[in-house]
Amino acid sequence: MKKIKLDIVGTGIAARDLHLPGLLELKDKFEVVALYNRTKEKAVKFSKYLNNNPKIYNSYDELLDNVEAVDLVLPVQLNYEFIEKALKKIIFMKL
Numbered sequence: 533m534k535k536i537k538l539d540i541v542g543t544g545i546a547a548r549d550l551h552l553p554g555l556l557e558l559k560d561k562f563e564v565v566a567l568y569n570r571t572k573e574k575a576v577k578f579s580k581y582l583n584n585n586p587k588i589y590n591s592y593d594e595l596l597d598n599v600e601a602v603d604l605v606l607p608v609q610l611n612y613e614f615i616e617k618a619l620k621k622i623i624f625m626k627l
Contacts, residue, residue: 539566542605543578
C-alpha cells in the first residue's frame with residue numbers, strides 16, 4: 533500500500549508530544565514530507581525528529597499548493613481559518 537504523504541502545520545508541543553508519536557507508529561501508512569510553522573525556526577527544530585529531511589514551507593498557501601494530506605496542529609482559534617483555506621484549495625483543484 534502506498535504511503536500517504538502528510539504535511540504538518542503547526543510544529544509546537546502538541547505536534548511533538550501528541551501527533552508525532554502516533555504518526556511514527558503508523559509510519560507504514562504515513563510519511564511526513566513537509567512542515568509549516570509561523571515561526572520557521574520551530575519547523576526546522578521539529579524536522580530533526582524525522583529522519584527524512586522534510587520540506588519546510590515559508591507559508592501555508594505555498595504548502596497547500598503541494599499537499600496530499602495535512603495534519604493541522606494549531607491553537608483551536610485558528611482551526612476554522614486553516615481548515616476553510618485547505619477545503620477551498622481542495623475543491624478548486626478538483627474543478
